[in-house]
Amino acid sequence: MTNTNKNETNFNQKDVEEGQELSVIFxxxxxxxxxxxxxxxxxxxxxxxxxxxxxxxxxxxxxxxISSTIGRKFKLNEINKNVQNESVWLVENLDTARSMMKSSKxxxxxxxxxRNAIRIADKKKNQPKEEVxxxxxxxxxxxxxxxxxxFSVPKELLSASDIIEEAFALRTLNNVDLEDFIQQxxxxxxxxxxxxx
Numbered sequence: 001m002t003n004t005n006k007n008e009t010n011f012n013q014k015d016v017e018e019g020q021e022l023s024v025i026f027x028x029x030x031x032x033x034x035x036x037x038x039x040x041x042x043x044x045x046x047x048x049x050x051x052x053x054x055x056x057x058x059x060x061x062x063x064x065x066i067s068s069t070i071g072r073k074f075k076l077n078e079i080n081k082n083v084q085n086e087s088v089w090l091v092e093n094l095d096t097a098r099s100m101m102k103s104s105k106x107x108x109x110x111x112x113x114x115r116n117a118i119r120i121a122d123k124k125k126n127q128p129k130e131e132v133x134x135x136x137x138x139x140x141x142x143x144x145x146x147x148x149x150x151f152s153v154p155k156e157l158l159s160a161s162d163i164i165e166e167a168f169a170l171r172t173l174n175n176v177d178l179e180d181f182i183q184q185x186x187x188x189x190x191x192x193x194x195x196x197x
Contacts, residue, residue, distance in 0.1 A: 041098055047111060050089035051091030054084060086111040093118070106190065112189040120191050
């Protein structure tokens with residue numbers, strides 16, 4: 001006897017076709033993003049060229065941050081600041097980014113996702129394998145003193161929903177774009193799942 005619910009077999013054919021069409025559209029978008037990123041990682045790729053230009057301008061003018069006057073002259077003011085920052089990071093970490101891209105099974109769709117993957121890989125590499133972190137007892141958690149402005153163990157252990165609420169509150173506080181936040185979250189989940197597998 002199967003546990004098939006009657007509602008699970010009565011599909012609206014138009015909705016099924018819509019879902020199939022959307023699946024194709026989003027798969028094409030993802031493949032396009034991966035291809036764009038592969039091209040950006042080449043020596044003549046747009047992100048590498050942008051990062052190289054920004055670093056050269058900073059060096060030529062002996063500045064750490066490009067002023068709006070200089071930015072307008074080079075038309076950098078027309079390029080999103082996040083893209084500028086990502087391109088500089090990419091140039092400074094190009095070899096690592098390329099090797100991470102080659103070693104990935106699924107591929108990456110953005111510089112930020114590569115950056116997160118490298119950060120996680122470095123964290124795991126620096127953590128001793130023999131050391132097993134023990135979960136604090138409730139008494140230790142309750143007795144922990146709070147230092148305002150610094151991270152400390154909470155008085156009570158947080159639930160998954162509490163952690164997610166906190167993450168969304170931080171996203172709002174820091175004016176992080178929701179779509180970018182969700183994409184980064186998905187990337188972190190995928191990397192975590194890969195490391196467990």
